[in-house]
Amino acid sequence: MxxxxxxxxxxxxxxxxxxxxxxxxxxxxxxxxxxxxxxxxxxxxxxxxxxxxxxxxxxxxxxxxxxxxxxxxxxxxxxKALVPVLNTDTISRKELGMVVDIVGTGGDGWSTFNISTTSSLVVATAADLRVAKYGSRASTSNSGSADLLEAMGCSLSAVKPSDVAELLYKNKFCFLFANTYHPGMRHLSNTRRELGFPTPFNILGPLTNPVVPDRAVVGVYSKSLGRTMAEALKILGRRNYAVVCGDENLDEVSIAGISHVWHIRKNGNIDEYTVHPSDFGVPTHPLSAAAGSTLEDNKATLKRLLSNKLEDQDIPVRDFVLINAGFLLFVSGVVQSFKEGADLARQTLESGKVQDMLGCFASATQKLELR
CATH class of the missing domain: 1.20.970.10 (Transferase, Pyrimidine Nucleoside Phosphorylase; Chain C)
Structure with missing residues (x-):
């Protein structure tokens, strides 16, 4: 308490x-x-x-x-958030099943491709999980999660708290726009922007997903924040969450080498360990090979990934997605090893089903915009 x-x-x-x-x-x-x-x-x-x-x-x-x-x-x-009700008259919380998220603090300065967003789409398609992806538009990168999904046809601003349960149930995925659910935080936005230096509010985003996922992978932009974030999550009562930071101070599981993990177990213990792409059966790539670009370029990359029509420059991005999606599948208990998680993510991507799922979600949100 x-x-x-x-x-x-x-x-x-x-x-x-x-x-x-x-x-x-x-x-x-x-x-x-x-x-x-x-x-x-x-x-x-x-x-x-x-x-x-x-x-x-x-x-x-x-x-x-x-x-x-x-x-x-x-x-x-x-x-003070607008919290979606997941146990409705038509959908019980039990029917909805496990809700998960993969989210980073941002601010790592690497401007990589939208890895967590793509990974969340893969996980939602790969397993019997519901992914409540919490995020916003770009602040430090070239295109944020909301920017990319909107470019793919999703009407995110049309999604209200009362829509979340049905979208999660029918599509297994829903994006929660931070500004929609935390209107009170608007009072801080101008001052934070004018100050120009990080404050504790720069790392609050992953802690404030309004649906409070059952399990999650949370990326932080500095290794020095790993234990701090894990302890904060523990105080908040979160269990089966994993905080991650690439050795390069990257807020994802890194494709370039070692990543540090602070894993909050069911009993509240925080286990610290490291993972490497080889643990997932995936080769290493320099982070520069998975850099994000303009919104249009990122959209084109995502389309190639989801349609399994990869070009040579897409391989590092694809492998980056495999280890992050695979790690969330592991944390969620769907698989028993990192490699099994990456293998399931690869099979799901290659099936083309992720593209179909995203298309269904986009269509559902477009209908909400017309009401």
Missing amino acids: LASDLDNDNNKRTIKDVLKELVLNPEKFTSAMAADGLRSIMRGEATDAQIGGFLTALRLGGIGWKPEIIAALAAEGHS
């Missing part, structure tokens, strides 16, 4: 009170205070100066990188 859950006074503390404690008594700053500060901001009660002060003080003191603070901010953000 978070400290904010135990604080009976948390509705009385204003952003000014929080800032005073954060700046003057940082050693006494608590997760409850962090939650209060974010609550006040999301209510529109804070000025731009106060928001900037809050973000900067969290960053400079290192306070904002503590697992309990990150967890408190994520929990407060989730408490």
